[in-house]
Amino acid sequence: xQLTLDSINIGYPQxxxxxxxxxxxxxxxxxxxxxxxxxxxxxxxxxFLRTLAGLQPPLKGAVSLDGKNIAVLSPKDLSRQISVVLTxxxxxxxxxxxxxxxxxxxxxTNWLGTLSKDDLIKINQVLSMLQLEDIQNRICYELSDxxxxxxxxxxxxxxxxxxxxxxEPTMHLDLVHKVQLxxxxxxxxxxxxxxxxxxxxxxxxxxxxxxxxxxxxxxxTRFGSPDALIKNDxxxxxxxxxxxYFDPKSKSxxxxxxx
Amino acid sequence: MFLFLLLCLCFLLNIGLGSVDxxxxxxxxxxxxxxxxxxxxxxxxxxxxxxxxxxxILVGAxxxxxxxxxxxxxxxxxxxxxxxxxxxxxxLGAAILLMGGALLGGAVATFFSGDIAxxxxxxxxxxxxxxVVVYVASKVRDTLALLIIGLMFGSLTAALVSILSYFADxxxxxxxxxxxxxxxGNLSWSQVGILGxxxxxxxxxSIGLTKTLNSFLLGEQYAISxxxxxxxxxxxxxxxxxxxxxxxxxxxxxxxxIGLAVPHLCRQLFGSTDHRILLPAVLLYGPIxxxxxxxxxxxxxxxxxxxxxxxxxxxxxxxxxxxxxRKRKMIF
Numbered sequence: 001x002q003l004t005l006d007s008i009n010i011g012y013p014q015x016x017x018x019x020x021x022x023x024x025x026x027x028x029x030x031x032x033x034x035x036x037x038x039x040x041x042x043x044x045x046x047x048f049l050r051t052l053a054g055l056q057p058p059l060k061g062a063v064s065l066d067g068k069n070i071a072v073l074s075p076k077d078l079s080r081q082i083s084v085v086l087t088x089x090x091x092x093x094x095x096x097x098x099x100x101x102x103x104x105x106x107x108x109t110n111w112l113g114t115l116s117k118d119d120l121i122k123i124n125q126v127l128s129m130l131q132l133e134d135i136q137n138r139i140c141y142e143l144s145d146x147x148x149x150x151x152x153x154x155x156x157x158x159x160x161x162x163x164x165x166x167x168e169p170t171m172h173l174d175l176v177h178k179v180q181l182x183x184x185x186x187x188x189x190x191x192x193x194x195x196x197x198x199x200x201x202x203x204x205x206x207x208x209x210x211x212x213x214x215x216x217x218x219x220x221t222r223f224g225s226p227d228a229l230i231k232n233d234x235x236x237x238x239x240x241x242x243x244x245y246f247d248p249k250s251k252s253x254x255x256x257x258x259x
Numbered sequence: 260m261f262l263f264l265l266l267c268l269c270f271l272l273n274i275g276l277g278s279v280d281x282x283x284x285x286x287x288x289x290x291x292x293x294x295x296x297x298x299x300x301x302x303x304x305x306x307x308x309x310x311x312x313x314x315x316i317l318v319g320a321x322x323x324x325x326x327x328x329x330x331x332x333x334x335x336x337x338x339x340x341x342x343x344x345x346x347x348x349x350x351l352g353a354a355i356l357l358m359g360g361a362l363l364g365g366a367v368a369t370f371f372s373g374d375i376a377x378x379x380x381x382x383x384x385x386x387x388x389x390x391v392v393v394y395v396a397s398k399v400r401d402t403l404a405l406l407i408i409g410l411m412f413g414s415l416t417a418a419l420v421s422i423l424s425y426f427a428d429x430x431x432x433x434x435x436x437x438x439x440x441x442x443x444g445n446l447s448w449s450q451v452g453i454l455g456x457x458x459x460x461x462x463x464x465s466i467g468l469t470k471t472l473n474s475f476l477l478g479e480q481y482a483i484s485x486x487x488x489x490x491x492x493x494x495x496x497x498x499x500x501x502x503x504x505x506x507x508x509x510x511x512x513x514x515x516x517i518g519l520a521v522p523h524l525c526r527q528l529f530g531s532t533d534h535r536i537l538l539p540a541v542l543l544y545g546p547i548x549x550x551x552x553x554x555x556x557x558x559x560x561x562x563x564x565x566x567x568x569x570x571x572x573x574x575x576x577x578x579x580x581x582x583x584x585r586k587r588k589m590i591f
Contacts, residue, residue: 053484075488078486083484086478090477103476106474113469113535159485
């Protein structure tokens with residue numbers, strides 16, 4: 001399984017001139033990779049992830065899965081290839097954890113959405129893997145942000161797709177839960193051989209935990225392993241130097257306490 | 260099962276009580292046996308009370324289901340069957356017919372003054388507004404914008420209606436006001452049949468949409484990622500609502516609160532938002548509630564019949580308030 005972008009432009013079509021958010025993004029990742037997308041606010045991370053997930057078309061170029069353009073896949077076929085965890089809150093939180101995760105099985109169920117034996121096995125696997133069994137009958141509005149985020153990841157896992165895309169999964173979480181969550185994503189990627197792409201502002205954590213990073217800046221985007229990106233100075237350009245700078249020795253961003 | 264029995268009970272209660280006291284055994288006899296011992300009783304039951312009870316069932320089911328569809332589509336607990344301007348379209352149709360006689364010319368007005376014409380005008384009006392909304396829905400991608408556009412269409416038609424009422428004479432105005440009170444009575448068997456077909460079509464479309472409706476619970480983006488075609492699903496949900504609410508309003512007038520209250524009642528009672536449970540639930544609860552409202556509206560054993568719209572509001576509004584107070588939030 002390989003996901004490739006061949007120099008795509010992302011953005012929004014407009015009447016006169018398209019609003020281009022980012023140009024010429026090159027990208028290629030395989031099953032088992034954990035890819036972090038980093039960049040400052042408003043640089044187009046969410047637009048990029050939505051394009052990658054097929055929720056909006058690229059302005060130029062194509063997103064290909066094993067050499068096949070995802071734009072030509074039917075919605076149903078695409079739903080068996082790519083699952084998403086988005087930042088927008090779900091429309092209703094009046095669902096139990098189990099019901100919410102079961103909705104991930106929709107691409108496989110019949111016209112009424114009846115769960116088969118296989119579906120139930122899959123759902124139970126997801127519940128035990130994410131340690132959600134104890135709260136499976138709780139209603140989602142009772143959950144903490146961290147729990148709800150795990151449940152949403154569980155829903156994506158239940159969809160059983162080779163690619164999972166997450167938009168800022170660490171938002172609203174404290175440091176412990178951030179580390180836990182990213183480690184969980186890493187183990188899902190390596191153990192289940194899935195390709196996970198996520199955006200985050202936790203750059204220091206992403207450098208340590210991701211196999212690849214996509215660094216988005218105003219002028220260009222670079223893709224590679226964290227070490228390679230540190231070597232070719234890509235990370236230094238992420239933010240204006242006078243605010244924060246990258247320290248290659250500690251592999252983290254830091255700043256001067258006194259200005 | 261229990262609900263179904265409750266529905267049957269309400270059905271019998273509704274037939275059993277009316278302006279004329281009829282012993283219960285006589286009612287059963289007039290329904291089930293061909294021989295009639297008393298012509299009047301049988302006539303009242305067969306041609307007045309039975310069609311009225313069936314109409315109440317169809318109206319209750321149709322309104323509740325379209326309310327459920329709208330609340331799920333717009334992900335808004337305040338949405339009801341009439342948010343797309345359907346009822347205002349119907350009242351515009353009715354208003355033009357009843358009060359725009361001067362505009363149409365005298366001869367046309369007298370020709371079109373029957374009850375069937377009223378039904379026809381109301382359905383034409385609601386479908387006209389609905390057609391515009393469906394067209395706009397294909398242009399506008401934002402569902403919330405669609406909701407507001409529906410409300411604006413409602414205001415526009417309401418404004419036209421008030422202009423018409425200003426110039427109408429008192430008799431015409433009275434007829435129109437009576438129509439807005441709503442009524443499940445006065446339908447012939449053939450009209451009940453047409454209403455029945457419309458409601459059944461709407462129910463069948465909705466059953467086909469069950470899975471899609473469940474995916475809408477997560478929001479549109481998630482629904483797309485689950486393989487749902489948003490444009491097509493939205494089109495069918497609007498069509499189903501239009502058929503259900505349009506037909507009901509055309510035959511029974513704009514009946515308030517049933518479509519809003521019943522889906523909430525069912526969500527609370529069944530503790531679920533799964534449409535596989537909610538769909539049959541609203542189809543049973545809607546009729547039960549409306550049969551009860553209608554039974555109250557007839558004021559058993561008296562000659563008065565209250566406007567059903569007043570009763571549904573009197574029953575519906577406290578239900579919504581009670582749900583809110585008890586649960587402290589309107590879960591959706």
